[in-house]
Amino acid sequence: MKHCFLLFTMVVLISLPASAQEGTAREYAKAHGIPNRQTAVTLSTPHACTLSKQHPCIYYGGDIDPNDPEETALSNENDLFIPGDFTFDEINVPVSIKISAAFSNNLATFGVIDPRTATWRFRTGVSEGNGGTLIANGVSPAQLTDTGRNAFGFEEYELVTRTPVTLPAGNVWFSVTPNCTNPNDPECGADDPRYFESDTDGLNGINSKFTVTSKDGFGPLLEADNFFGGFYIWCNDNGVACGDGTSEGLLK
Numbered sequence: 001m002k003h004c005f006l007l008f009t010m011v012v013l014i015s016l017p018a019s020a021q022e023g024t025a026r027e028y029a030k031a032h033g034i035p036n037r038q039t040a041v042t043l044s045t046p047h048a049c050t051l052s053k054q055h056p057c058i059y060y061g062g063d064i065d066p067n068d069p070e071e072t073a074l075s076n077e078n079d080l081f082i083p084g085d086f087t088f089d090e091i092n093v094p095v096s097i098k099i100s101a102a103f104s105n106n107l108a109t110f111g112v113i114d115p116r117t118a119t120w121r122f123r124t125g126v127s128e129g130n131g132g133t134l135i136a137n138g139v140s141p142a143q144l145t146d147t148g149r150n151a152f153g154f155e156e157y158e159l160v161t162r163t164p165v166t167l168p169a170g171n172v173w174f175s176v177t178p179n180c181t182n183p184n185d186p187e188c189g190a191d192d193p194r195y196f197e198s199d200t201d202g203l204n205g206i207n208s209k210f211t212v213t214s215k216d217g218f219g220p221l222l223e224a225d226n227f228f229g230g231f232y233i234w235c236n237d238n239g240v241a242c243g244d245g246t247s248e249g250l251l252k
Contacts, residue, residue: 006142024072024196047145048103048160049206050250055100060249061089062205064105064198066151071236073107073151073196074246078119079180080189086121087197089246091210095169097252102163104176105147105247107196114182118142121181123173133171136165139179149198158197160251171212176248198247209246 049057065071076087087104118141126132142161149156159178178195180188187193202208204231 010245021168025072036226048101048158048251051160051251055251056207058097058099058250058252059091059210060204060206061211061245061247062107062202063149064149064156064200065203066149068201069216071151071199071201073154074200075195076104076106076175076177076197077148077180077193077195078177079091079193079195080183081192081194083181086119086124086175086177087246088121088123088175089248090171090173090212091250092171092212093167094209096166098164098166099162099250099252100162100164100181102174102252103158103249104178105149105156105158105197106178106179107151107156108136109154109192109194110187111146111155111157111194112180112185112187112242113142113144113159113178113186114188116142116144116181117179118159119175119179120161120163120164121175122163122167124171126171126173127246135168135172137162138165142178144178151198153197173224174250187198199243199246201247206249218224 052067063075075082075085077085080102117139119137121137122135123132124135140161140163142159145158145160147156147158155180161174161176163174163176180193180195182188203210204213
Protein backbone atom coordinates (compact mmCIF):
# COMPACT_ATOMS: atom_id res chain seq x y z
CA MET A 1 0.00 0.00 0.00
CA LYS A 2 1.27 3.45 -0.83
CA HIS A 3 2.07 5.67 2.15
CA CYS A 4 3.00 9.35 2.21
CA PHE A 5 3.13 12.06 4.82
CA LEU A 6 2.06 15.61 3.97
CA LEU A 7 2.65 18.66 6.12
CA PHE A 8 0.55 21.08 4.12
CA THR A 9 -3.22 21.08 4.70
CA MET A 10 -5.78 19.77 2.27
CA VAL A 11 -7.28 23.27 2.07
CA VAL A 12 -4.02 24.58 0.64
CA LEU A 13 -3.73 21.64 -1.71
CA ILE A 14 -7.21 22.11 -3.15
CA SER A 15 -6.58 25.78 -3.77
CA LEU A 16 -3.51 25.14 -5.93
CA PRO A 17 -3.66 24.90 -9.75
CA ALA A 18 -4.19 21.39 -11.03
CA SER A 19 -0.93 21.51 -12.98
CA ALA A 20 1.02 22.17 -9.79
CA GLN A 21 -0.30 18.97 -8.24
CA GLU A 22 1.28 16.74 -10.90
CA GLY A 23 4.18 15.76 -8.69
CA THR A 24 5.20 12.62 -10.59
CA ALA A 25 6.04 11.97 -14.22
CA ARG A 26 3.23 9.43 -14.49
CA GLU A 27 0.67 11.98 -13.24
CA TYR A 28 1.91 14.69 -15.59
CA ALA A 29 1.99 12.42 -18.65
CA LYS A 30 -1.53 11.15 -17.94
CA ALA A 31 -2.94 14.65 -17.41
CA HIS A 32 -1.37 15.97 -20.61
CA GLY A 33 -1.98 12.94 -22.81
CA ILE A 34 1.72 12.24 -23.39
CA PRO A 35 2.34 8.78 -24.90
CA ASN A 36 4.71 6.51 -23.00
CA ARG A 37 7.81 6.02 -25.14
CA GLN A 38 9.62 3.21 -23.36
CA THR A 39 13.28 2.53 -23.99
CA ALA A 40 16.00 1.42 -21.62
CA VAL A 41 19.36 2.40 -23.04
CA THR A 42 22.45 2.31 -20.83
CA LEU A 43 24.25 5.63 -20.91
CA SER A 44 27.35 5.42 -23.09
CA THR A 45 30.71 6.56 -21.75
CA PRO A 46 31.85 9.09 -20.85
CA HIS A 47 29.30 9.98 -18.22
CA ALA A 48 29.41 10.95 -14.57
CA CYS A 49 30.64 7.56 -13.37
CA THR A 50 33.45 7.44 -15.94
CA LEU A 51 34.50 11.08 -16.30
CA SER A 52 37.79 10.66 -14.48
CA LYS A 53 39.80 7.88 -12.85
CA GLN A 54 40.71 10.41 -10.16
CA HIS A 55 37.01 10.94 -9.40
CA PRO A 56 35.33 7.53 -9.60
CA CYS A 57 31.64 7.08 -8.94
CA ILE A 58 31.46 5.79 -5.39
CA TYR A 59 27.67 5.49 -5.38
CA TYR A 60 24.91 5.32 -7.97
CA GLY A 61 21.30 4.45 -7.12
CA GLY A 62 20.62 2.92 -10.53
CA ASP A 63 18.78 3.42 -13.83
CA ILE A 64 15.07 3.90 -14.22
CA ASP A 65 13.36 0.88 -15.77
CA PRO A 66 10.53 2.35 -17.90
CA ASN A 67 9.07 -1.13 -18.42
CA ASP A 68 8.53 -1.55 -14.67
CA PRO A 69 4.92 -0.50 -13.91
CA GLU A 70 5.90 0.37 -10.33
CA GLU A 71 8.46 3.02 -11.25
CA THR A 72 7.90 6.71 -11.91
CA ALA A 73 9.82 9.97 -11.37
CA LEU A 74 9.36 12.66 -8.71
CA SER A 75 9.20 16.43 -9.08
CA ASN A 76 12.77 17.80 -8.82
CA GLU A 77 12.88 21.31 -10.24
CA ASN A 78 13.69 24.95 -9.63
CA ASP A 79 12.22 27.08 -12.39
CA LEU A 80 9.86 29.97 -13.03
CA PHE A 81 6.88 27.63 -13.02
CA ILE A 82 7.74 25.69 -9.85
CA PRO A 83 10.38 27.57 -7.83
CA GLY A 84 11.82 24.87 -5.64
CA ASP A 85 10.88 21.16 -5.54
CA PHE A 86 13.83 19.14 -4.23
CA THR A 87 13.74 15.36 -4.22
CA PHE A 88 16.27 13.79 -1.84
CA ASP A 89 17.83 10.33 -1.85
CA GLU A 90 18.81 8.73 1.46
CA ILE A 91 22.08 6.81 1.65
CA ASN A 92 24.00 5.20 4.48
CA VAL A 93 27.64 6.32 4.37
CA PRO A 94 29.89 3.56 5.86
CA VAL A 95 32.70 5.96 6.87
CA SER A 96 33.26 9.69 6.56
CA ILE A 97 34.24 10.42 2.97
CA LYS A 98 35.08 13.46 0.86
CA ILE A 99 33.24 13.77 -2.43
CA SER A 100 33.88 16.11 -5.36
CA ALA A 101 30.62 15.96 -7.32
CA ALA A 102 27.06 14.64 -7.36
CA PHE A 103 24.49 14.02 -10.05
CA SER A 104 20.86 13.16 -10.67
CA ASN A 105 18.98 11.76 -13.65
CA ASN A 106 15.83 13.68 -14.50
CA LEU A 107 13.01 13.23 -17.01
CA ALA A 108 12.40 16.62 -18.60
CA THR A 109 10.08 18.34 -21.04
CA PHE A 110 13.06 20.31 -22.42
CA GLY A 111 16.74 19.40 -22.46
CA VAL A 112 17.83 22.77 -21.11
CA ILE A 113 19.00 24.44 -17.91
CA ASP A 114 19.33 28.21 -17.86
CA PRO A 115 21.53 29.35 -16.21
CA ARG A 116 23.68 26.25 -16.58
CA THR A 117 23.68 25.50 -12.87
CA ALA A 118 22.29 23.00 -10.38
CA THR A 119 21.15 23.51 -6.80
CA TRP A 120 22.48 20.88 -4.39
CA ARG A 121 21.85 20.06 -0.74
CA PHE A 122 23.03 17.53 1.85
CA ARG A 123 21.08 16.90 5.06
CA THR A 124 21.32 14.67 8.12
CA GLY A 125 18.86 13.74 10.87
CA VAL A 126 15.82 13.57 8.59
CA SER A 127 12.77 11.69 9.84
CA GLU A 128 9.07 11.55 9.06
CA GLY A 129 7.86 15.16 8.85
CA ASN A 130 11.28 16.51 9.89
CA GLY A 131 13.71 18.09 7.45
CA GLY A 132 16.70 17.46 9.70
CA THR A 133 19.88 19.56 9.50
CA LEU A 134 21.35 21.12 6.38
CA ILE A 135 25.08 20.33 6.42
CA ALA A 136 26.09 21.65 2.96
CA ASN A 137 24.44 23.32 -0.01
CA GLY A 138 25.23 25.44 -3.01
CA VAL A 139 24.51 26.46 -6.59
CA SER A 140 27.26 25.35 -8.97
CA PRO A 141 27.93 25.17 -12.72
CA ALA A 142 26.37 22.00 -14.11
CA GLN A 143 26.59 19.75 -17.13
CA LEU A 144 23.42 18.34 -18.70
CA THR A 145 23.72 15.19 -20.82
CA ASP A 146 21.06 13.17 -22.61
CA THR A 147 21.21 9.64 -21.16
CA GLY A 148 19.45 8.06 -24.15
CA ARG A 149 16.69 6.74 -21.89
CA ASN A 150 13.02 7.66 -22.17
CA ALA A 151 10.06 7.09 -19.89
CA PHE A 152 6.44 8.27 -19.81
CA GLY A 153 7.01 10.40 -22.92
CA PHE A 154 9.98 12.28 -21.45
CA GLU A 155 13.67 12.28 -22.37
CA GLU A 156 16.04 11.66 -19.47
CA TYR A 157 19.02 13.92 -18.76
CA GLU A 158 21.96 13.47 -16.42
CA LEU A 159 22.73 16.57 -14.33
CA VAL A 160 26.19 16.63 -12.74
CA THR A 161 27.70 19.42 -10.62
CA ARG A 162 30.64 19.97 -8.26
CA THR A 163 29.80 19.39 -4.59
CA PRO A 164 32.97 19.64 -2.47
CA VAL A 165 31.61 18.09 0.72
CA THR A 166 32.91 15.77 3.40
CA LEU A 167 30.06 13.44 4.28
CA PRO A 168 29.77 12.13 7.83
CA ALA A 169 29.30 8.44 8.50
CA GLY A 170 25.66 7.46 8.85
CA ASN A 171 22.48 8.36 7.03
CA VAL A 172 22.70 11.31 4.66
CA TRP A 173 20.06 12.76 2.35
CA PHE A 174 21.11 14.64 -0.80
CA SER A 175 19.53 16.30 -3.82
CA VAL A 176 20.78 17.67 -7.15
CA THR A 177 18.16 19.87 -8.81
CA PRO A 178 18.17 21.53 -12.27
CA ASN A 179 17.71 25.30 -12.48
CA CYS A 180 15.77 27.07 -15.23
CA THR A 181 15.19 30.57 -13.87
CA ASN A 182 16.12 32.88 -16.74
CA PRO A 183 12.97 34.98 -17.40
CA ASN A 184 14.23 35.74 -20.93
CA ASP A 185 14.33 32.06 -21.87
CA PRO A 186 10.86 30.92 -23.02
CA GLU A 187 11.66 27.32 -22.09
CA CYS A 188 12.00 28.41 -18.45
CA GLY A 189 8.67 30.20 -18.31
CA ALA A 190 5.65 30.18 -20.56
CA ASP A 191 6.40 26.77 -22.09
CA ASP A 192 5.87 25.00 -18.74
CA PRO A 193 9.20 23.22 -18.14
CA ARG A 194 9.02 20.16 -15.89
CA TYR A 195 11.78 18.04 -14.41
CA PHE A 196 11.17 14.73 -12.61
CA GLU A 197 13.94 12.79 -10.89
CA SER A 198 13.97 9.18 -12.08
CA ASP A 199 12.87 6.43 -9.72
CA THR A 200 14.88 3.20 -9.64
CA ASP A 201 14.87 -0.28 -8.15
CA GLY A 202 18.67 -0.42 -8.38
CA LEU A 203 19.18 -1.44 -12.05
CA ASN A 204 22.90 -0.99 -12.89
CA GLY A 205 23.48 0.58 -9.47
CA ILE A 206 26.94 0.99 -7.94
CA ASN A 207 27.98 0.27 -4.35
CA SER A 208 24.81 -1.20 -2.92
CA LYS A 209 26.16 -0.95 0.66
CA PHE A 210 25.08 2.71 0.55
CA THR A 211 21.48 1.69 -0.11
CA VAL A 212 18.88 2.25 2.61
CA THR A 213 16.02 -0.25 2.75
CA SER A 214 12.72 0.76 4.32
CA LYS A 215 11.50 -1.24 7.29
CA ASP A 216 8.36 0.71 8.14
CA GLY A 217 6.76 1.53 4.78
CA PHE A 218 8.52 4.90 4.47
CA GLY A 219 11.56 4.76 2.29
CA PRO A 220 14.58 6.78 1.20
CA LEU A 221 12.71 9.48 -0.69
CA LEU A 222 12.18 12.83 0.99
CA GLU A 223 10.68 15.47 -1.25
CA ALA A 224 11.19 18.93 0.23
CA ASP A 225 8.56 20.91 -1.61
CA ASN A 226 8.94 24.67 -1.11
CA PHE A 227 6.20 25.36 -3.67
CA PHE A 228 3.62 23.61 -1.49
CA GLY A 229 5.37 24.68 1.70
CA GLY A 230 5.97 21.27 3.25
CA PHE A 231 7.79 17.96 3.18
CA TYR A 232 6.77 14.63 1.72
CA ILE A 233 7.98 11.22 2.75
CA TRP A 234 7.68 8.79 -0.15
CA CYS A 235 7.50 5.09 0.60
CA ASN A 236 9.76 2.49 -0.96
CA ASP A 237 7.35 -0.42 -0.94
CA ASN A 238 5.89 -1.56 -4.25
CA GLY A 239 3.45 1.30 -4.67
CA VAL A 240 3.09 3.21 -7.93
CA ALA A 241 4.88 6.35 -6.70
CA CYS A 242 7.49 4.55 -4.66
CA GLY A 243 10.51 2.44 -5.59
CA ASP A 244 13.75 1.58 -3.86
CA GLY A 245 15.39 4.94 -4.39
CA THR A 246 16.18 7.69 -6.82
CA SER A 247 18.58 7.82 -9.75
CA GLU A 248 21.34 9.87 -8.12
CA GLY A 249 25.06 9.40 -7.62
CA LEU A 250 28.21 10.64 -5.90
CA LEU A 251 31.77 11.03 -7.21
CA LYS A 252 34.87 10.78 -5.04
